Amino acid sequence: MSDVPPGAVTLIAAVARNGVIGNSAARIAAGAPAIPWRLPGELAEFRSITMGGVLVMGRATYDTIGRPLPGRTTIVVTRDPSWSAEGVLVAGSLESALAVAAEVGGEVFVAGGAQIYALAMPLATRQILTLVPADVDGDVAYPEFAAWEWRETRRVRRDGYERVWLRRLPSSRLRRFAFERYLPRKPGPAARVIAGLAFVSGLVAVSYWLFDLARQHGRDDLTAGPRPVILILASIAYWPAACLFWWLLYPRSGRSMPWSSIDERGGVGHG
Numbered sequence: 001m002s003d004v005p006p007g008a009v010t011l012i013a014a015v016a017r018n019g020v021i022g023n024s025a026a027r028i029a030a031g032a033p034a035i036p037w038r039l040p041g042e043l044a045e046f047r048s049i050t051m052g053g054v055l056v057m058g059r060a061t062y063d064t065i066g067r068p069l070p071g072r073t074t075i076v077v078t079r080d081p082s083w084s085a086e087g088v089l090v091a092g093s094l095e096s097a098l099a100v101a102a103e104v105g106g107e108v109f110v111a112g113g114a115q116i117y118a119l120a121m122p123l124a125t126r127q128i129l130t131l132v133p134a135d136v137d138g139d140v141a142y143p144e145f146a147a148w149e150w151r152e153t154r155r156v157r158r159d160g161y162e163r164v165w166l167r168r169l170p171s172s173r174l175r176r177f178a179f180e181r182y183l184p185r186k187p188g189p190a191a192r193v194i195a196g197l198a199f200v201s202g203l204v205a206v207s208y209w210l211f212d213l214a215r216q217h218g219r220d221d222l223t224a225g226p227r228p229v230i231l232i233l234a235s236i237a238y239w240p241a242a243c244l245f246w247w248l249l250y251p252r253s254g255r256s257m258p259w260s261s262i263d264e265r266g267g268v269g270h271g
């Protein structure tokens with residue numbers, strides 16, 4: 001049974017390390033490939049993930065495929081009211097495509113390209129991203145998104161790529177309101193200094209409180225002289241609070257693809 005709640009909108013895309021997802025119509029006309037890599041296993045997996053669902057795609061993406069994909073309902077978004085193709089539903093906007101998709105029923109996948117991903121990103125509840133481990137030549141890129149609003153729920157390593165499942169954090173609206181406007185997305189030097197000061201002052205406050213508590217309970221053995229035990233206890237007590245503080249401020253630093261975590265691990269396919 002699907003674990004996807006009703007009303008979920010899933011963006012599904014394959015993205016190169018440099019953000020490229022394909023080529024524009026002009027480049028394709030000049031001989032460039034629509035998708036500048038070949039990952040047959042990835043296509044098969046795309047098929048099995050989306051089978052039985054609804055695919056919402058831009059007219060340009062549809063043109064590169066040239067036919068409705070079997071076993072799925074295809075809805076093409078276009079501003080051209082005269083556009084039609086056999087076996088395909090047509091919508092004049094993303095919103096009306098999603099309304100049609102709701103009527104059709106089944107899981108809704110936004111299948112690109114960049115223009116349609118960008119329109120759908122604010123509404124998306126999930127992203128399923130294939131991370132292609134190469135910088136690729138192309139002029140159409142996946143839209144940037146606030147990575148800290150998303151939680152990675154699953155990651156699988158396949159032959160030649162990784163696939164990650166991201167779910168929008170339920171509280172992201174609140175956190176966006178609270179923090180996004182006032183804080184840099186990536187912790188710069190000033191933010192690090194502030195966080196460091198907050199950590200140290202919090203630790204001092206907790207130590208002071210523990211010293212006081214020990215004195216009140218007559219535990220002079222703990223407070224007399226240089227007793228590191230109190231500081232160790234304070235560190236242990238304060239550590240979760242400090243983590244929470246950092247997590248709230250910069251739970252997913254950066255406004256980028258989940259490549260950052262891969263880069264830290266030395267790159268896909270190199271580990």
Ligand SMILES: NC(=O)c1ccc[n+]([C@@H]2O[C@H](COP(=O)([O-])OP(=O)(O)OC[C@H]3O[C@@H](n4cnc5c(N)ncnc54)[C@H](OP(=O)(O)O)[C@@H]3O)[C@@H](O)[C@H]2O)c1
Pocket residue numbers: 012013014015020021022023024025034035057058059060061062064077078079080083091092093094111112113114115116117119140
């Ligand atoms: N790697 C991947 O996972 C992946 C997935 C999908 C696509 N791609 C690639 O992405 C490229 C195409 O992406 P793209 O960004 O150029 O095009 P696109 O998003 O597929 O389609 C753009 C078209 O959508 C329609 N459209 C856009 N905004 C609209 C709006 N607000 N209201 C109504 N219609 C709207 C317009 O169609 P009209 O011009 O007809 O009005 C527009 O030309 C291709 O190279 C494709 O291969 C890659």
